[in-house]
Amino acid sequence: MTYPTPHTPEELDDMIVQEKLQVALEFQHDAWAESTADGIEPEIIAxxxxxxxIRETVRVLGEDQAEALLESLRERILAGEFSPERVLQ
Structure with a gap:
């Protein structure tokens, strides 16, 4: 028996991607914490x-798409998206 879902397939896909992103960020956070605990400076870890x-992005998407991604990241940095002081509303 199936039950109707209040979400479209596209919304469900977006939710899955966001959940995977959250898990990946948690893994990255754990690796960062372990590296700093081992005495590696944050600049080196970063x-x-x-x-x-970047290497994986070039491998998976190619150089042109990697460059476009880096440009979009540059714009997001300049917009303050990654600033620790940023307040989400």
């Missing part, structure tokens, strides 16, 4: 994380 992310 550099390693970005290198890994």
């Amino acid at each position: 550099d390693a994380a970005m290198i890994t992310a």
Whole structure:
């Protein structure tokens, strides 16, 4: 027996992506905490994380799409999206 869902398939897909993102962020947070506990400076951890992310993005999407992603990240940084002082409403 199936039950109707109040969400469209697209909404469900978005919810799944957001849940996966949250889990991935938690994994990243744990790795960051473990690295700092081992005495690795935050700047080095950040550099390693970005290198890994960019390499994987280039591998999966190609250089042009990776460049477009980096440009969108630049715009989001300049807009303050990642600032610790940012207040979500």
